[in-house]
Amino acid sequence: MSSRTSRLAVAAGSVLLALAGGTATAHAAQQPPEPKNCVLNVDSGSTRCFTTFREAVTFSTRGRIADAPASAKNVARDHELLDRLRGVSAGRGGLTAQLGILYKDWNYGGSSLILNGSGACANGNGRDYTGELVDWNDTVSSVAPVGCWIELFVDAHQSGYHQEYQTSTAYVGDSMNDRASSYALL
Numbered sequence: 001m002s003s004r005t006s007r008l009a010v011a012a013g014s015v016l017l018a019l020a021g022g023t024a025t026a027h028a029a030q031q032p033p034e035p036k037n038c039v040l041n042v043d044s045g046s047t048r049c050f051t052t053f054r055e056a057v058t059f060s061t062r063g064r065i066a067d068a069p070a071s072a073k074n075v076a077r078d079h080e081l082l083d084r085l086r087g088v089s090a091g092r093g094g095l096t097a098q099l100g101i102l103y104k105d106w107n108y109g110g111s112s113l114i115l116n117g118s119g120a121c122a123n124g125n126g127r128d129y130t131g132e133l134v135d136w137n138d139t140v141s142s143v144a145p146v147g148c149w150i151e152l153f154v155d156a157h158q159s160g161y162h163q164e165y166q167t168s169t170a171y172v173g174d175s176m177n178d179r180a181s182s183y184a185l186l
Contacts, residue, residue, distance in 0.1 A: 072112035076144035076168035121148035148185035
């Protein structure tokens with residue numbers, strides 16, 4: 001083999017390797033991001049995120065519930081777990097109360113945001129907590145009230161069109177889907 005042929009073979013091999021690497025990179029970039037499972041303390045406004053829903057629940061309940069499912073997908077339909085979350089809230093002994101769960105996708109899919117705070121809500125008795133959906137602006141598609149009813153607003157500072165959810169709702173509706181900017185817990 002001549003030196004010119006060798007150089008061409010090396011150059012062609014380098015191009016193929018670069019293309020293969022680029023294809024692998026492009027394929028990796030197309031993978032959807034892992035859902036985040038976050039806990040928002042409505043008193044302080046602090047948020048902490050976890051890889052699994054189980055880790056988020058364990059953190060949110062300070063270890064009192066450590067066997068939640070890894071995914072938040074079926075939690076809104078799991079009445080036993082919701083009752084346990086309410087029970088931790090009712091008998092919390094200095095723990096934060098589990099107030100509600102927001103989901104980025106309809107049918108309780110995608111990333112989840114557990115709302116917790118220092119006390120439970122008196123359902124329907126006014127706004128016990130209010131806040132902004134800073135990292136979750138225009139992304140909520142389903143909700144699961146736990147210790148509070150959830151009211152979503154399309155504008156910041158609890159203004160504009162709003163809708164209240166008293167029970168787990170797989171789809172917040174066309175008028176609220178991916179539009180919520182703030183919330184109130186009732």
